[in-house]
Structure formats: structure tokens, C-alpha cells
Amino acid sequence: MLAASTVDISSILNRILDTAADNLRIAKILVQIGLDPNNITYEALFNRLLEIFLANITLANMFAVIGAIFFVATLLMQTMVPLRIANMCGATFLAAFGALSGNVGTLALYLLSLPINAIRLRQMLKLIKKARTATQGDMSMEWLKPFMTERKYRKGDVLFKKGDAANEMLLTVTGKFLVKEINVELPPGRLMGELGFLTPNNRRTGTIECLEDAQVLTITYERLLEIYFQNPQFGYYFLVLTSQRLLENIARLEGIVAQQKAAEQTAKGDLA
Structure with missing residues (x-):
């Protein structure tokens, strides 16, 4: 049974290979494009290719070519x-191609991508x-x-403790939080955990405790890195934000x- 199936x-497989070899023969390809394999010249080949090109100059195909050019351009862009x-x-032109050629799949794909x-x-x-306005405060x-x-x-919840591994930054939305090491309350609209993003070993620089029921928004450091590499301007904006926090801490310590x-x-003076 095994030998028979083998x-x-x-x-x-042999039939597939034979058929593929037959279909890829140059003589058969020349016949398919309308040329005589026994009487082939560069002029005849050029004229036939020109005829095929002119026959396929339609509005739909022009849209397809322009869309393809834009698609290739996206592969060369760095920002x-x-x-x-x-x-x-590119999606607009390719969707137009799908509509004019009656290709519903192409039309739906590129319309959804828009x-x-x-x-x-x-x-x-x-x-x-926002990055550009960071310098204006x-x-x-x-x-x-x-x-x-x-x-x-x-x-009473402790969000994290000093020295813990850090992997995300938080933004307070409601409620209050306490930085226990310096006894400072953080109201809504303040960042927490952004300094851990900049430390060499990504460790928390303080302990945060929730003083009342609260809501925060979080973003991982990996996502921050993605945003930075997608838009280098964000790097400057983030540095301005963290620098402000460091300056506030320095002023508080002073x-x-x-x-x-x-x-x-x-x-x-009292002892004197």
C-alpha cells in the first residue's frame, strides 16, 4: 500500500514537472504571445510587445500602474x-483600478486600507x-x-515600589497618588514612571501609592520606542517632559x- 502511494x-510530481517544462518552453511562450518561433526577429518581437502594450492602455490599467508606483515608493521611505x-x-489609485476592472476583492481591500x-x-x-510646540511650554x-x-x-493600592523593574509609563486621569520617598501628591494629569524609561536598567525611582480610587492610562516602554522611531520629534518632546520633572525634583531637593x-x-543661634 505504501509503495503504491509512493x-x-x-x-x-513527474507529470507536474513535465507540464511545467512544456509550458515554459520558449517556443510555446512565443506562440502564446503571437510570434512564429521559426521566424523570430528583434523587430518582430518589439512590434508584438508594442502591440500588447498599446492594447492594454486603459484607464483601469493606468490607475493600476500609478498605484503600483506609489506602493513601491512606500518601501523606500524612512519616515x-x-x-x-x-x-x-496608492490605495486610492488601486481601488479605482478595482472598480473599473470589476475586481471586487481589489476594490474592497484598498478601500478598507484608506x-x-x-x-x-x-x-x-x-x-x-505637539512635539513642535514642546519648546513653547x-x-x-x-x-x-x-x-x-x-x-x-x-x-491603598501600591502601583510600584522603588527599585522594581519598570516597563510602562502611567498618566493620572482621576484620583490622587503619593510618591512616598519625597511625600509628594500627584494630581490628575501628571506622568508617573517616565523616569524608569530613561534609567540604564529600567528600574523604578520611587514608590507610588494610590490615595483614593483612581483611573490611569498606561503605555509600555516598547510602544514609546515605536513612537519615537516612527517620529523622532517625539524624542525631543519626551525629553522636555522628563527634564521638567527632573528640574522640579532638583528644586524640591534644594x-x-x-x-x-x-x-x-x-x-x-539658640545654643549660642
Whole structure:
């Protein structure tokens, strides 16, 4: 039984190879395109190819060629915004080709890709706009929300502790949180965990506790990296945000040191 099945498979493969070899013979290909294999010249070949080309110059095929050019252009682009624009142009022409040629599958495929590319392009443009306004002091994080996911905490929950492995950044939406090491409350609209993204070993730099039922938005460091590589302007914007936090921490520490020095001087004056 096994030998019979082996013979059958072998014979089938041989037939397939023989048929493929026969179909790929140059003489048969020349006959298929309307040329005489026994009387072939460069002029005859050129004229026949020209006839085929002219016969296929239709509006649908022109749209297909233009769409293909835009598609190839997307493979050569290094930044996301031009890539999305070229992709939308290519999808438009290829959808027109599908409509004119009656190819429903092609029409549906590229029509569906248009709104997806449009939404992503809009998100990227908003991201770039926010990045460019970062130098003017706009510290809003609204632009990042479409890339984040919602999470809820209850009063007393510890989000993370100092020294824990860090893999995401959080944005407070409602409720209050306490940075225990420096006894600072974080109101809605503040970032948490962004410094762990910049530390060499991705470790938490503080302990965060939830003071009341709250809601946050989270984004992983991997997603942040994706956004950075898609739009390098985001890198500058993020550095501005984290630099502001570092400067606030430095100012807070300087205030604490100044208070301690003032207390020490006051104590020395009382002893004197």
C-alpha cells in the first residue's frame, strides 16, 4: 500500500514537472504571445510587445500602474508620515483600478486600507504638532492618549515600589497618588514612571501609592520606542517632559536642603 502511494505521488510530481517544462518552453511562450518561433526577429518581437502594450492602455490599467508606483515608493521611505500619504495615494489609485476592472476583492481591500491609513496619519500629525510646540511650554499629554490603555486602582493600592523593574509609563486621569520617598501628591494629569524609561536598567525611582480610587492610562516602554522611531520629534518632546520633572525634583531637593540649613543655623543661634 505504501509503495503504491509512493509511486502515485512520484508519477504526479513527474507529470507536474513535465507540464511545467512544456509550458515554459520558449517556443510555446512565443506562440502564446503571437510570434512564429521559426521566424523570430528583434523587430518582430518589439512590434508584438508594442502591440500588447498599446492594447492594454486603459484607464483601469493606468490607475493600476500609478498605484503600483506609489506602493513601491512606500518601501523606500524612512519616515511614517510620507509613507502613510504615499500609501493612501496608492490605495486610492488601486481601488479605482478595482472598480473599473470589476475586481471586487481589489476594490474592497484598498478601500478598507484608506480609513486605517487616514486615522494613523492624523495621529502622527497630532504627535508632530505637539512635539513642535514642546519648546513653547505646552506640557499637555492629550496627544498620547490614543496610544494608551485604561487601568483602575483602589485606595491603598501600591502601583510600584522603588527599585522594581519598570516597563510602562502611567498618566493620572482621576484620583490622587503619593510618591512616598519625597511625600509628594500627584494630581490628575501628571506622568508617573517616565523616569524608569530613561534609567540604564529600567528600574523604578520611587514608590507610588494610590490615595483614593483612581483611573490611569498606561503605555509600555516598547510602544514609546515605536513612537519615537516612527517620529523622532517625539524624542525631543519626551525629553522636555522628563527634564521638567527632573528640574522640579532638583528644586524640591534644594528647598529641603535650604530648610535644613536654616534649621541648623537657628539651632546654633539658640545654643549660642
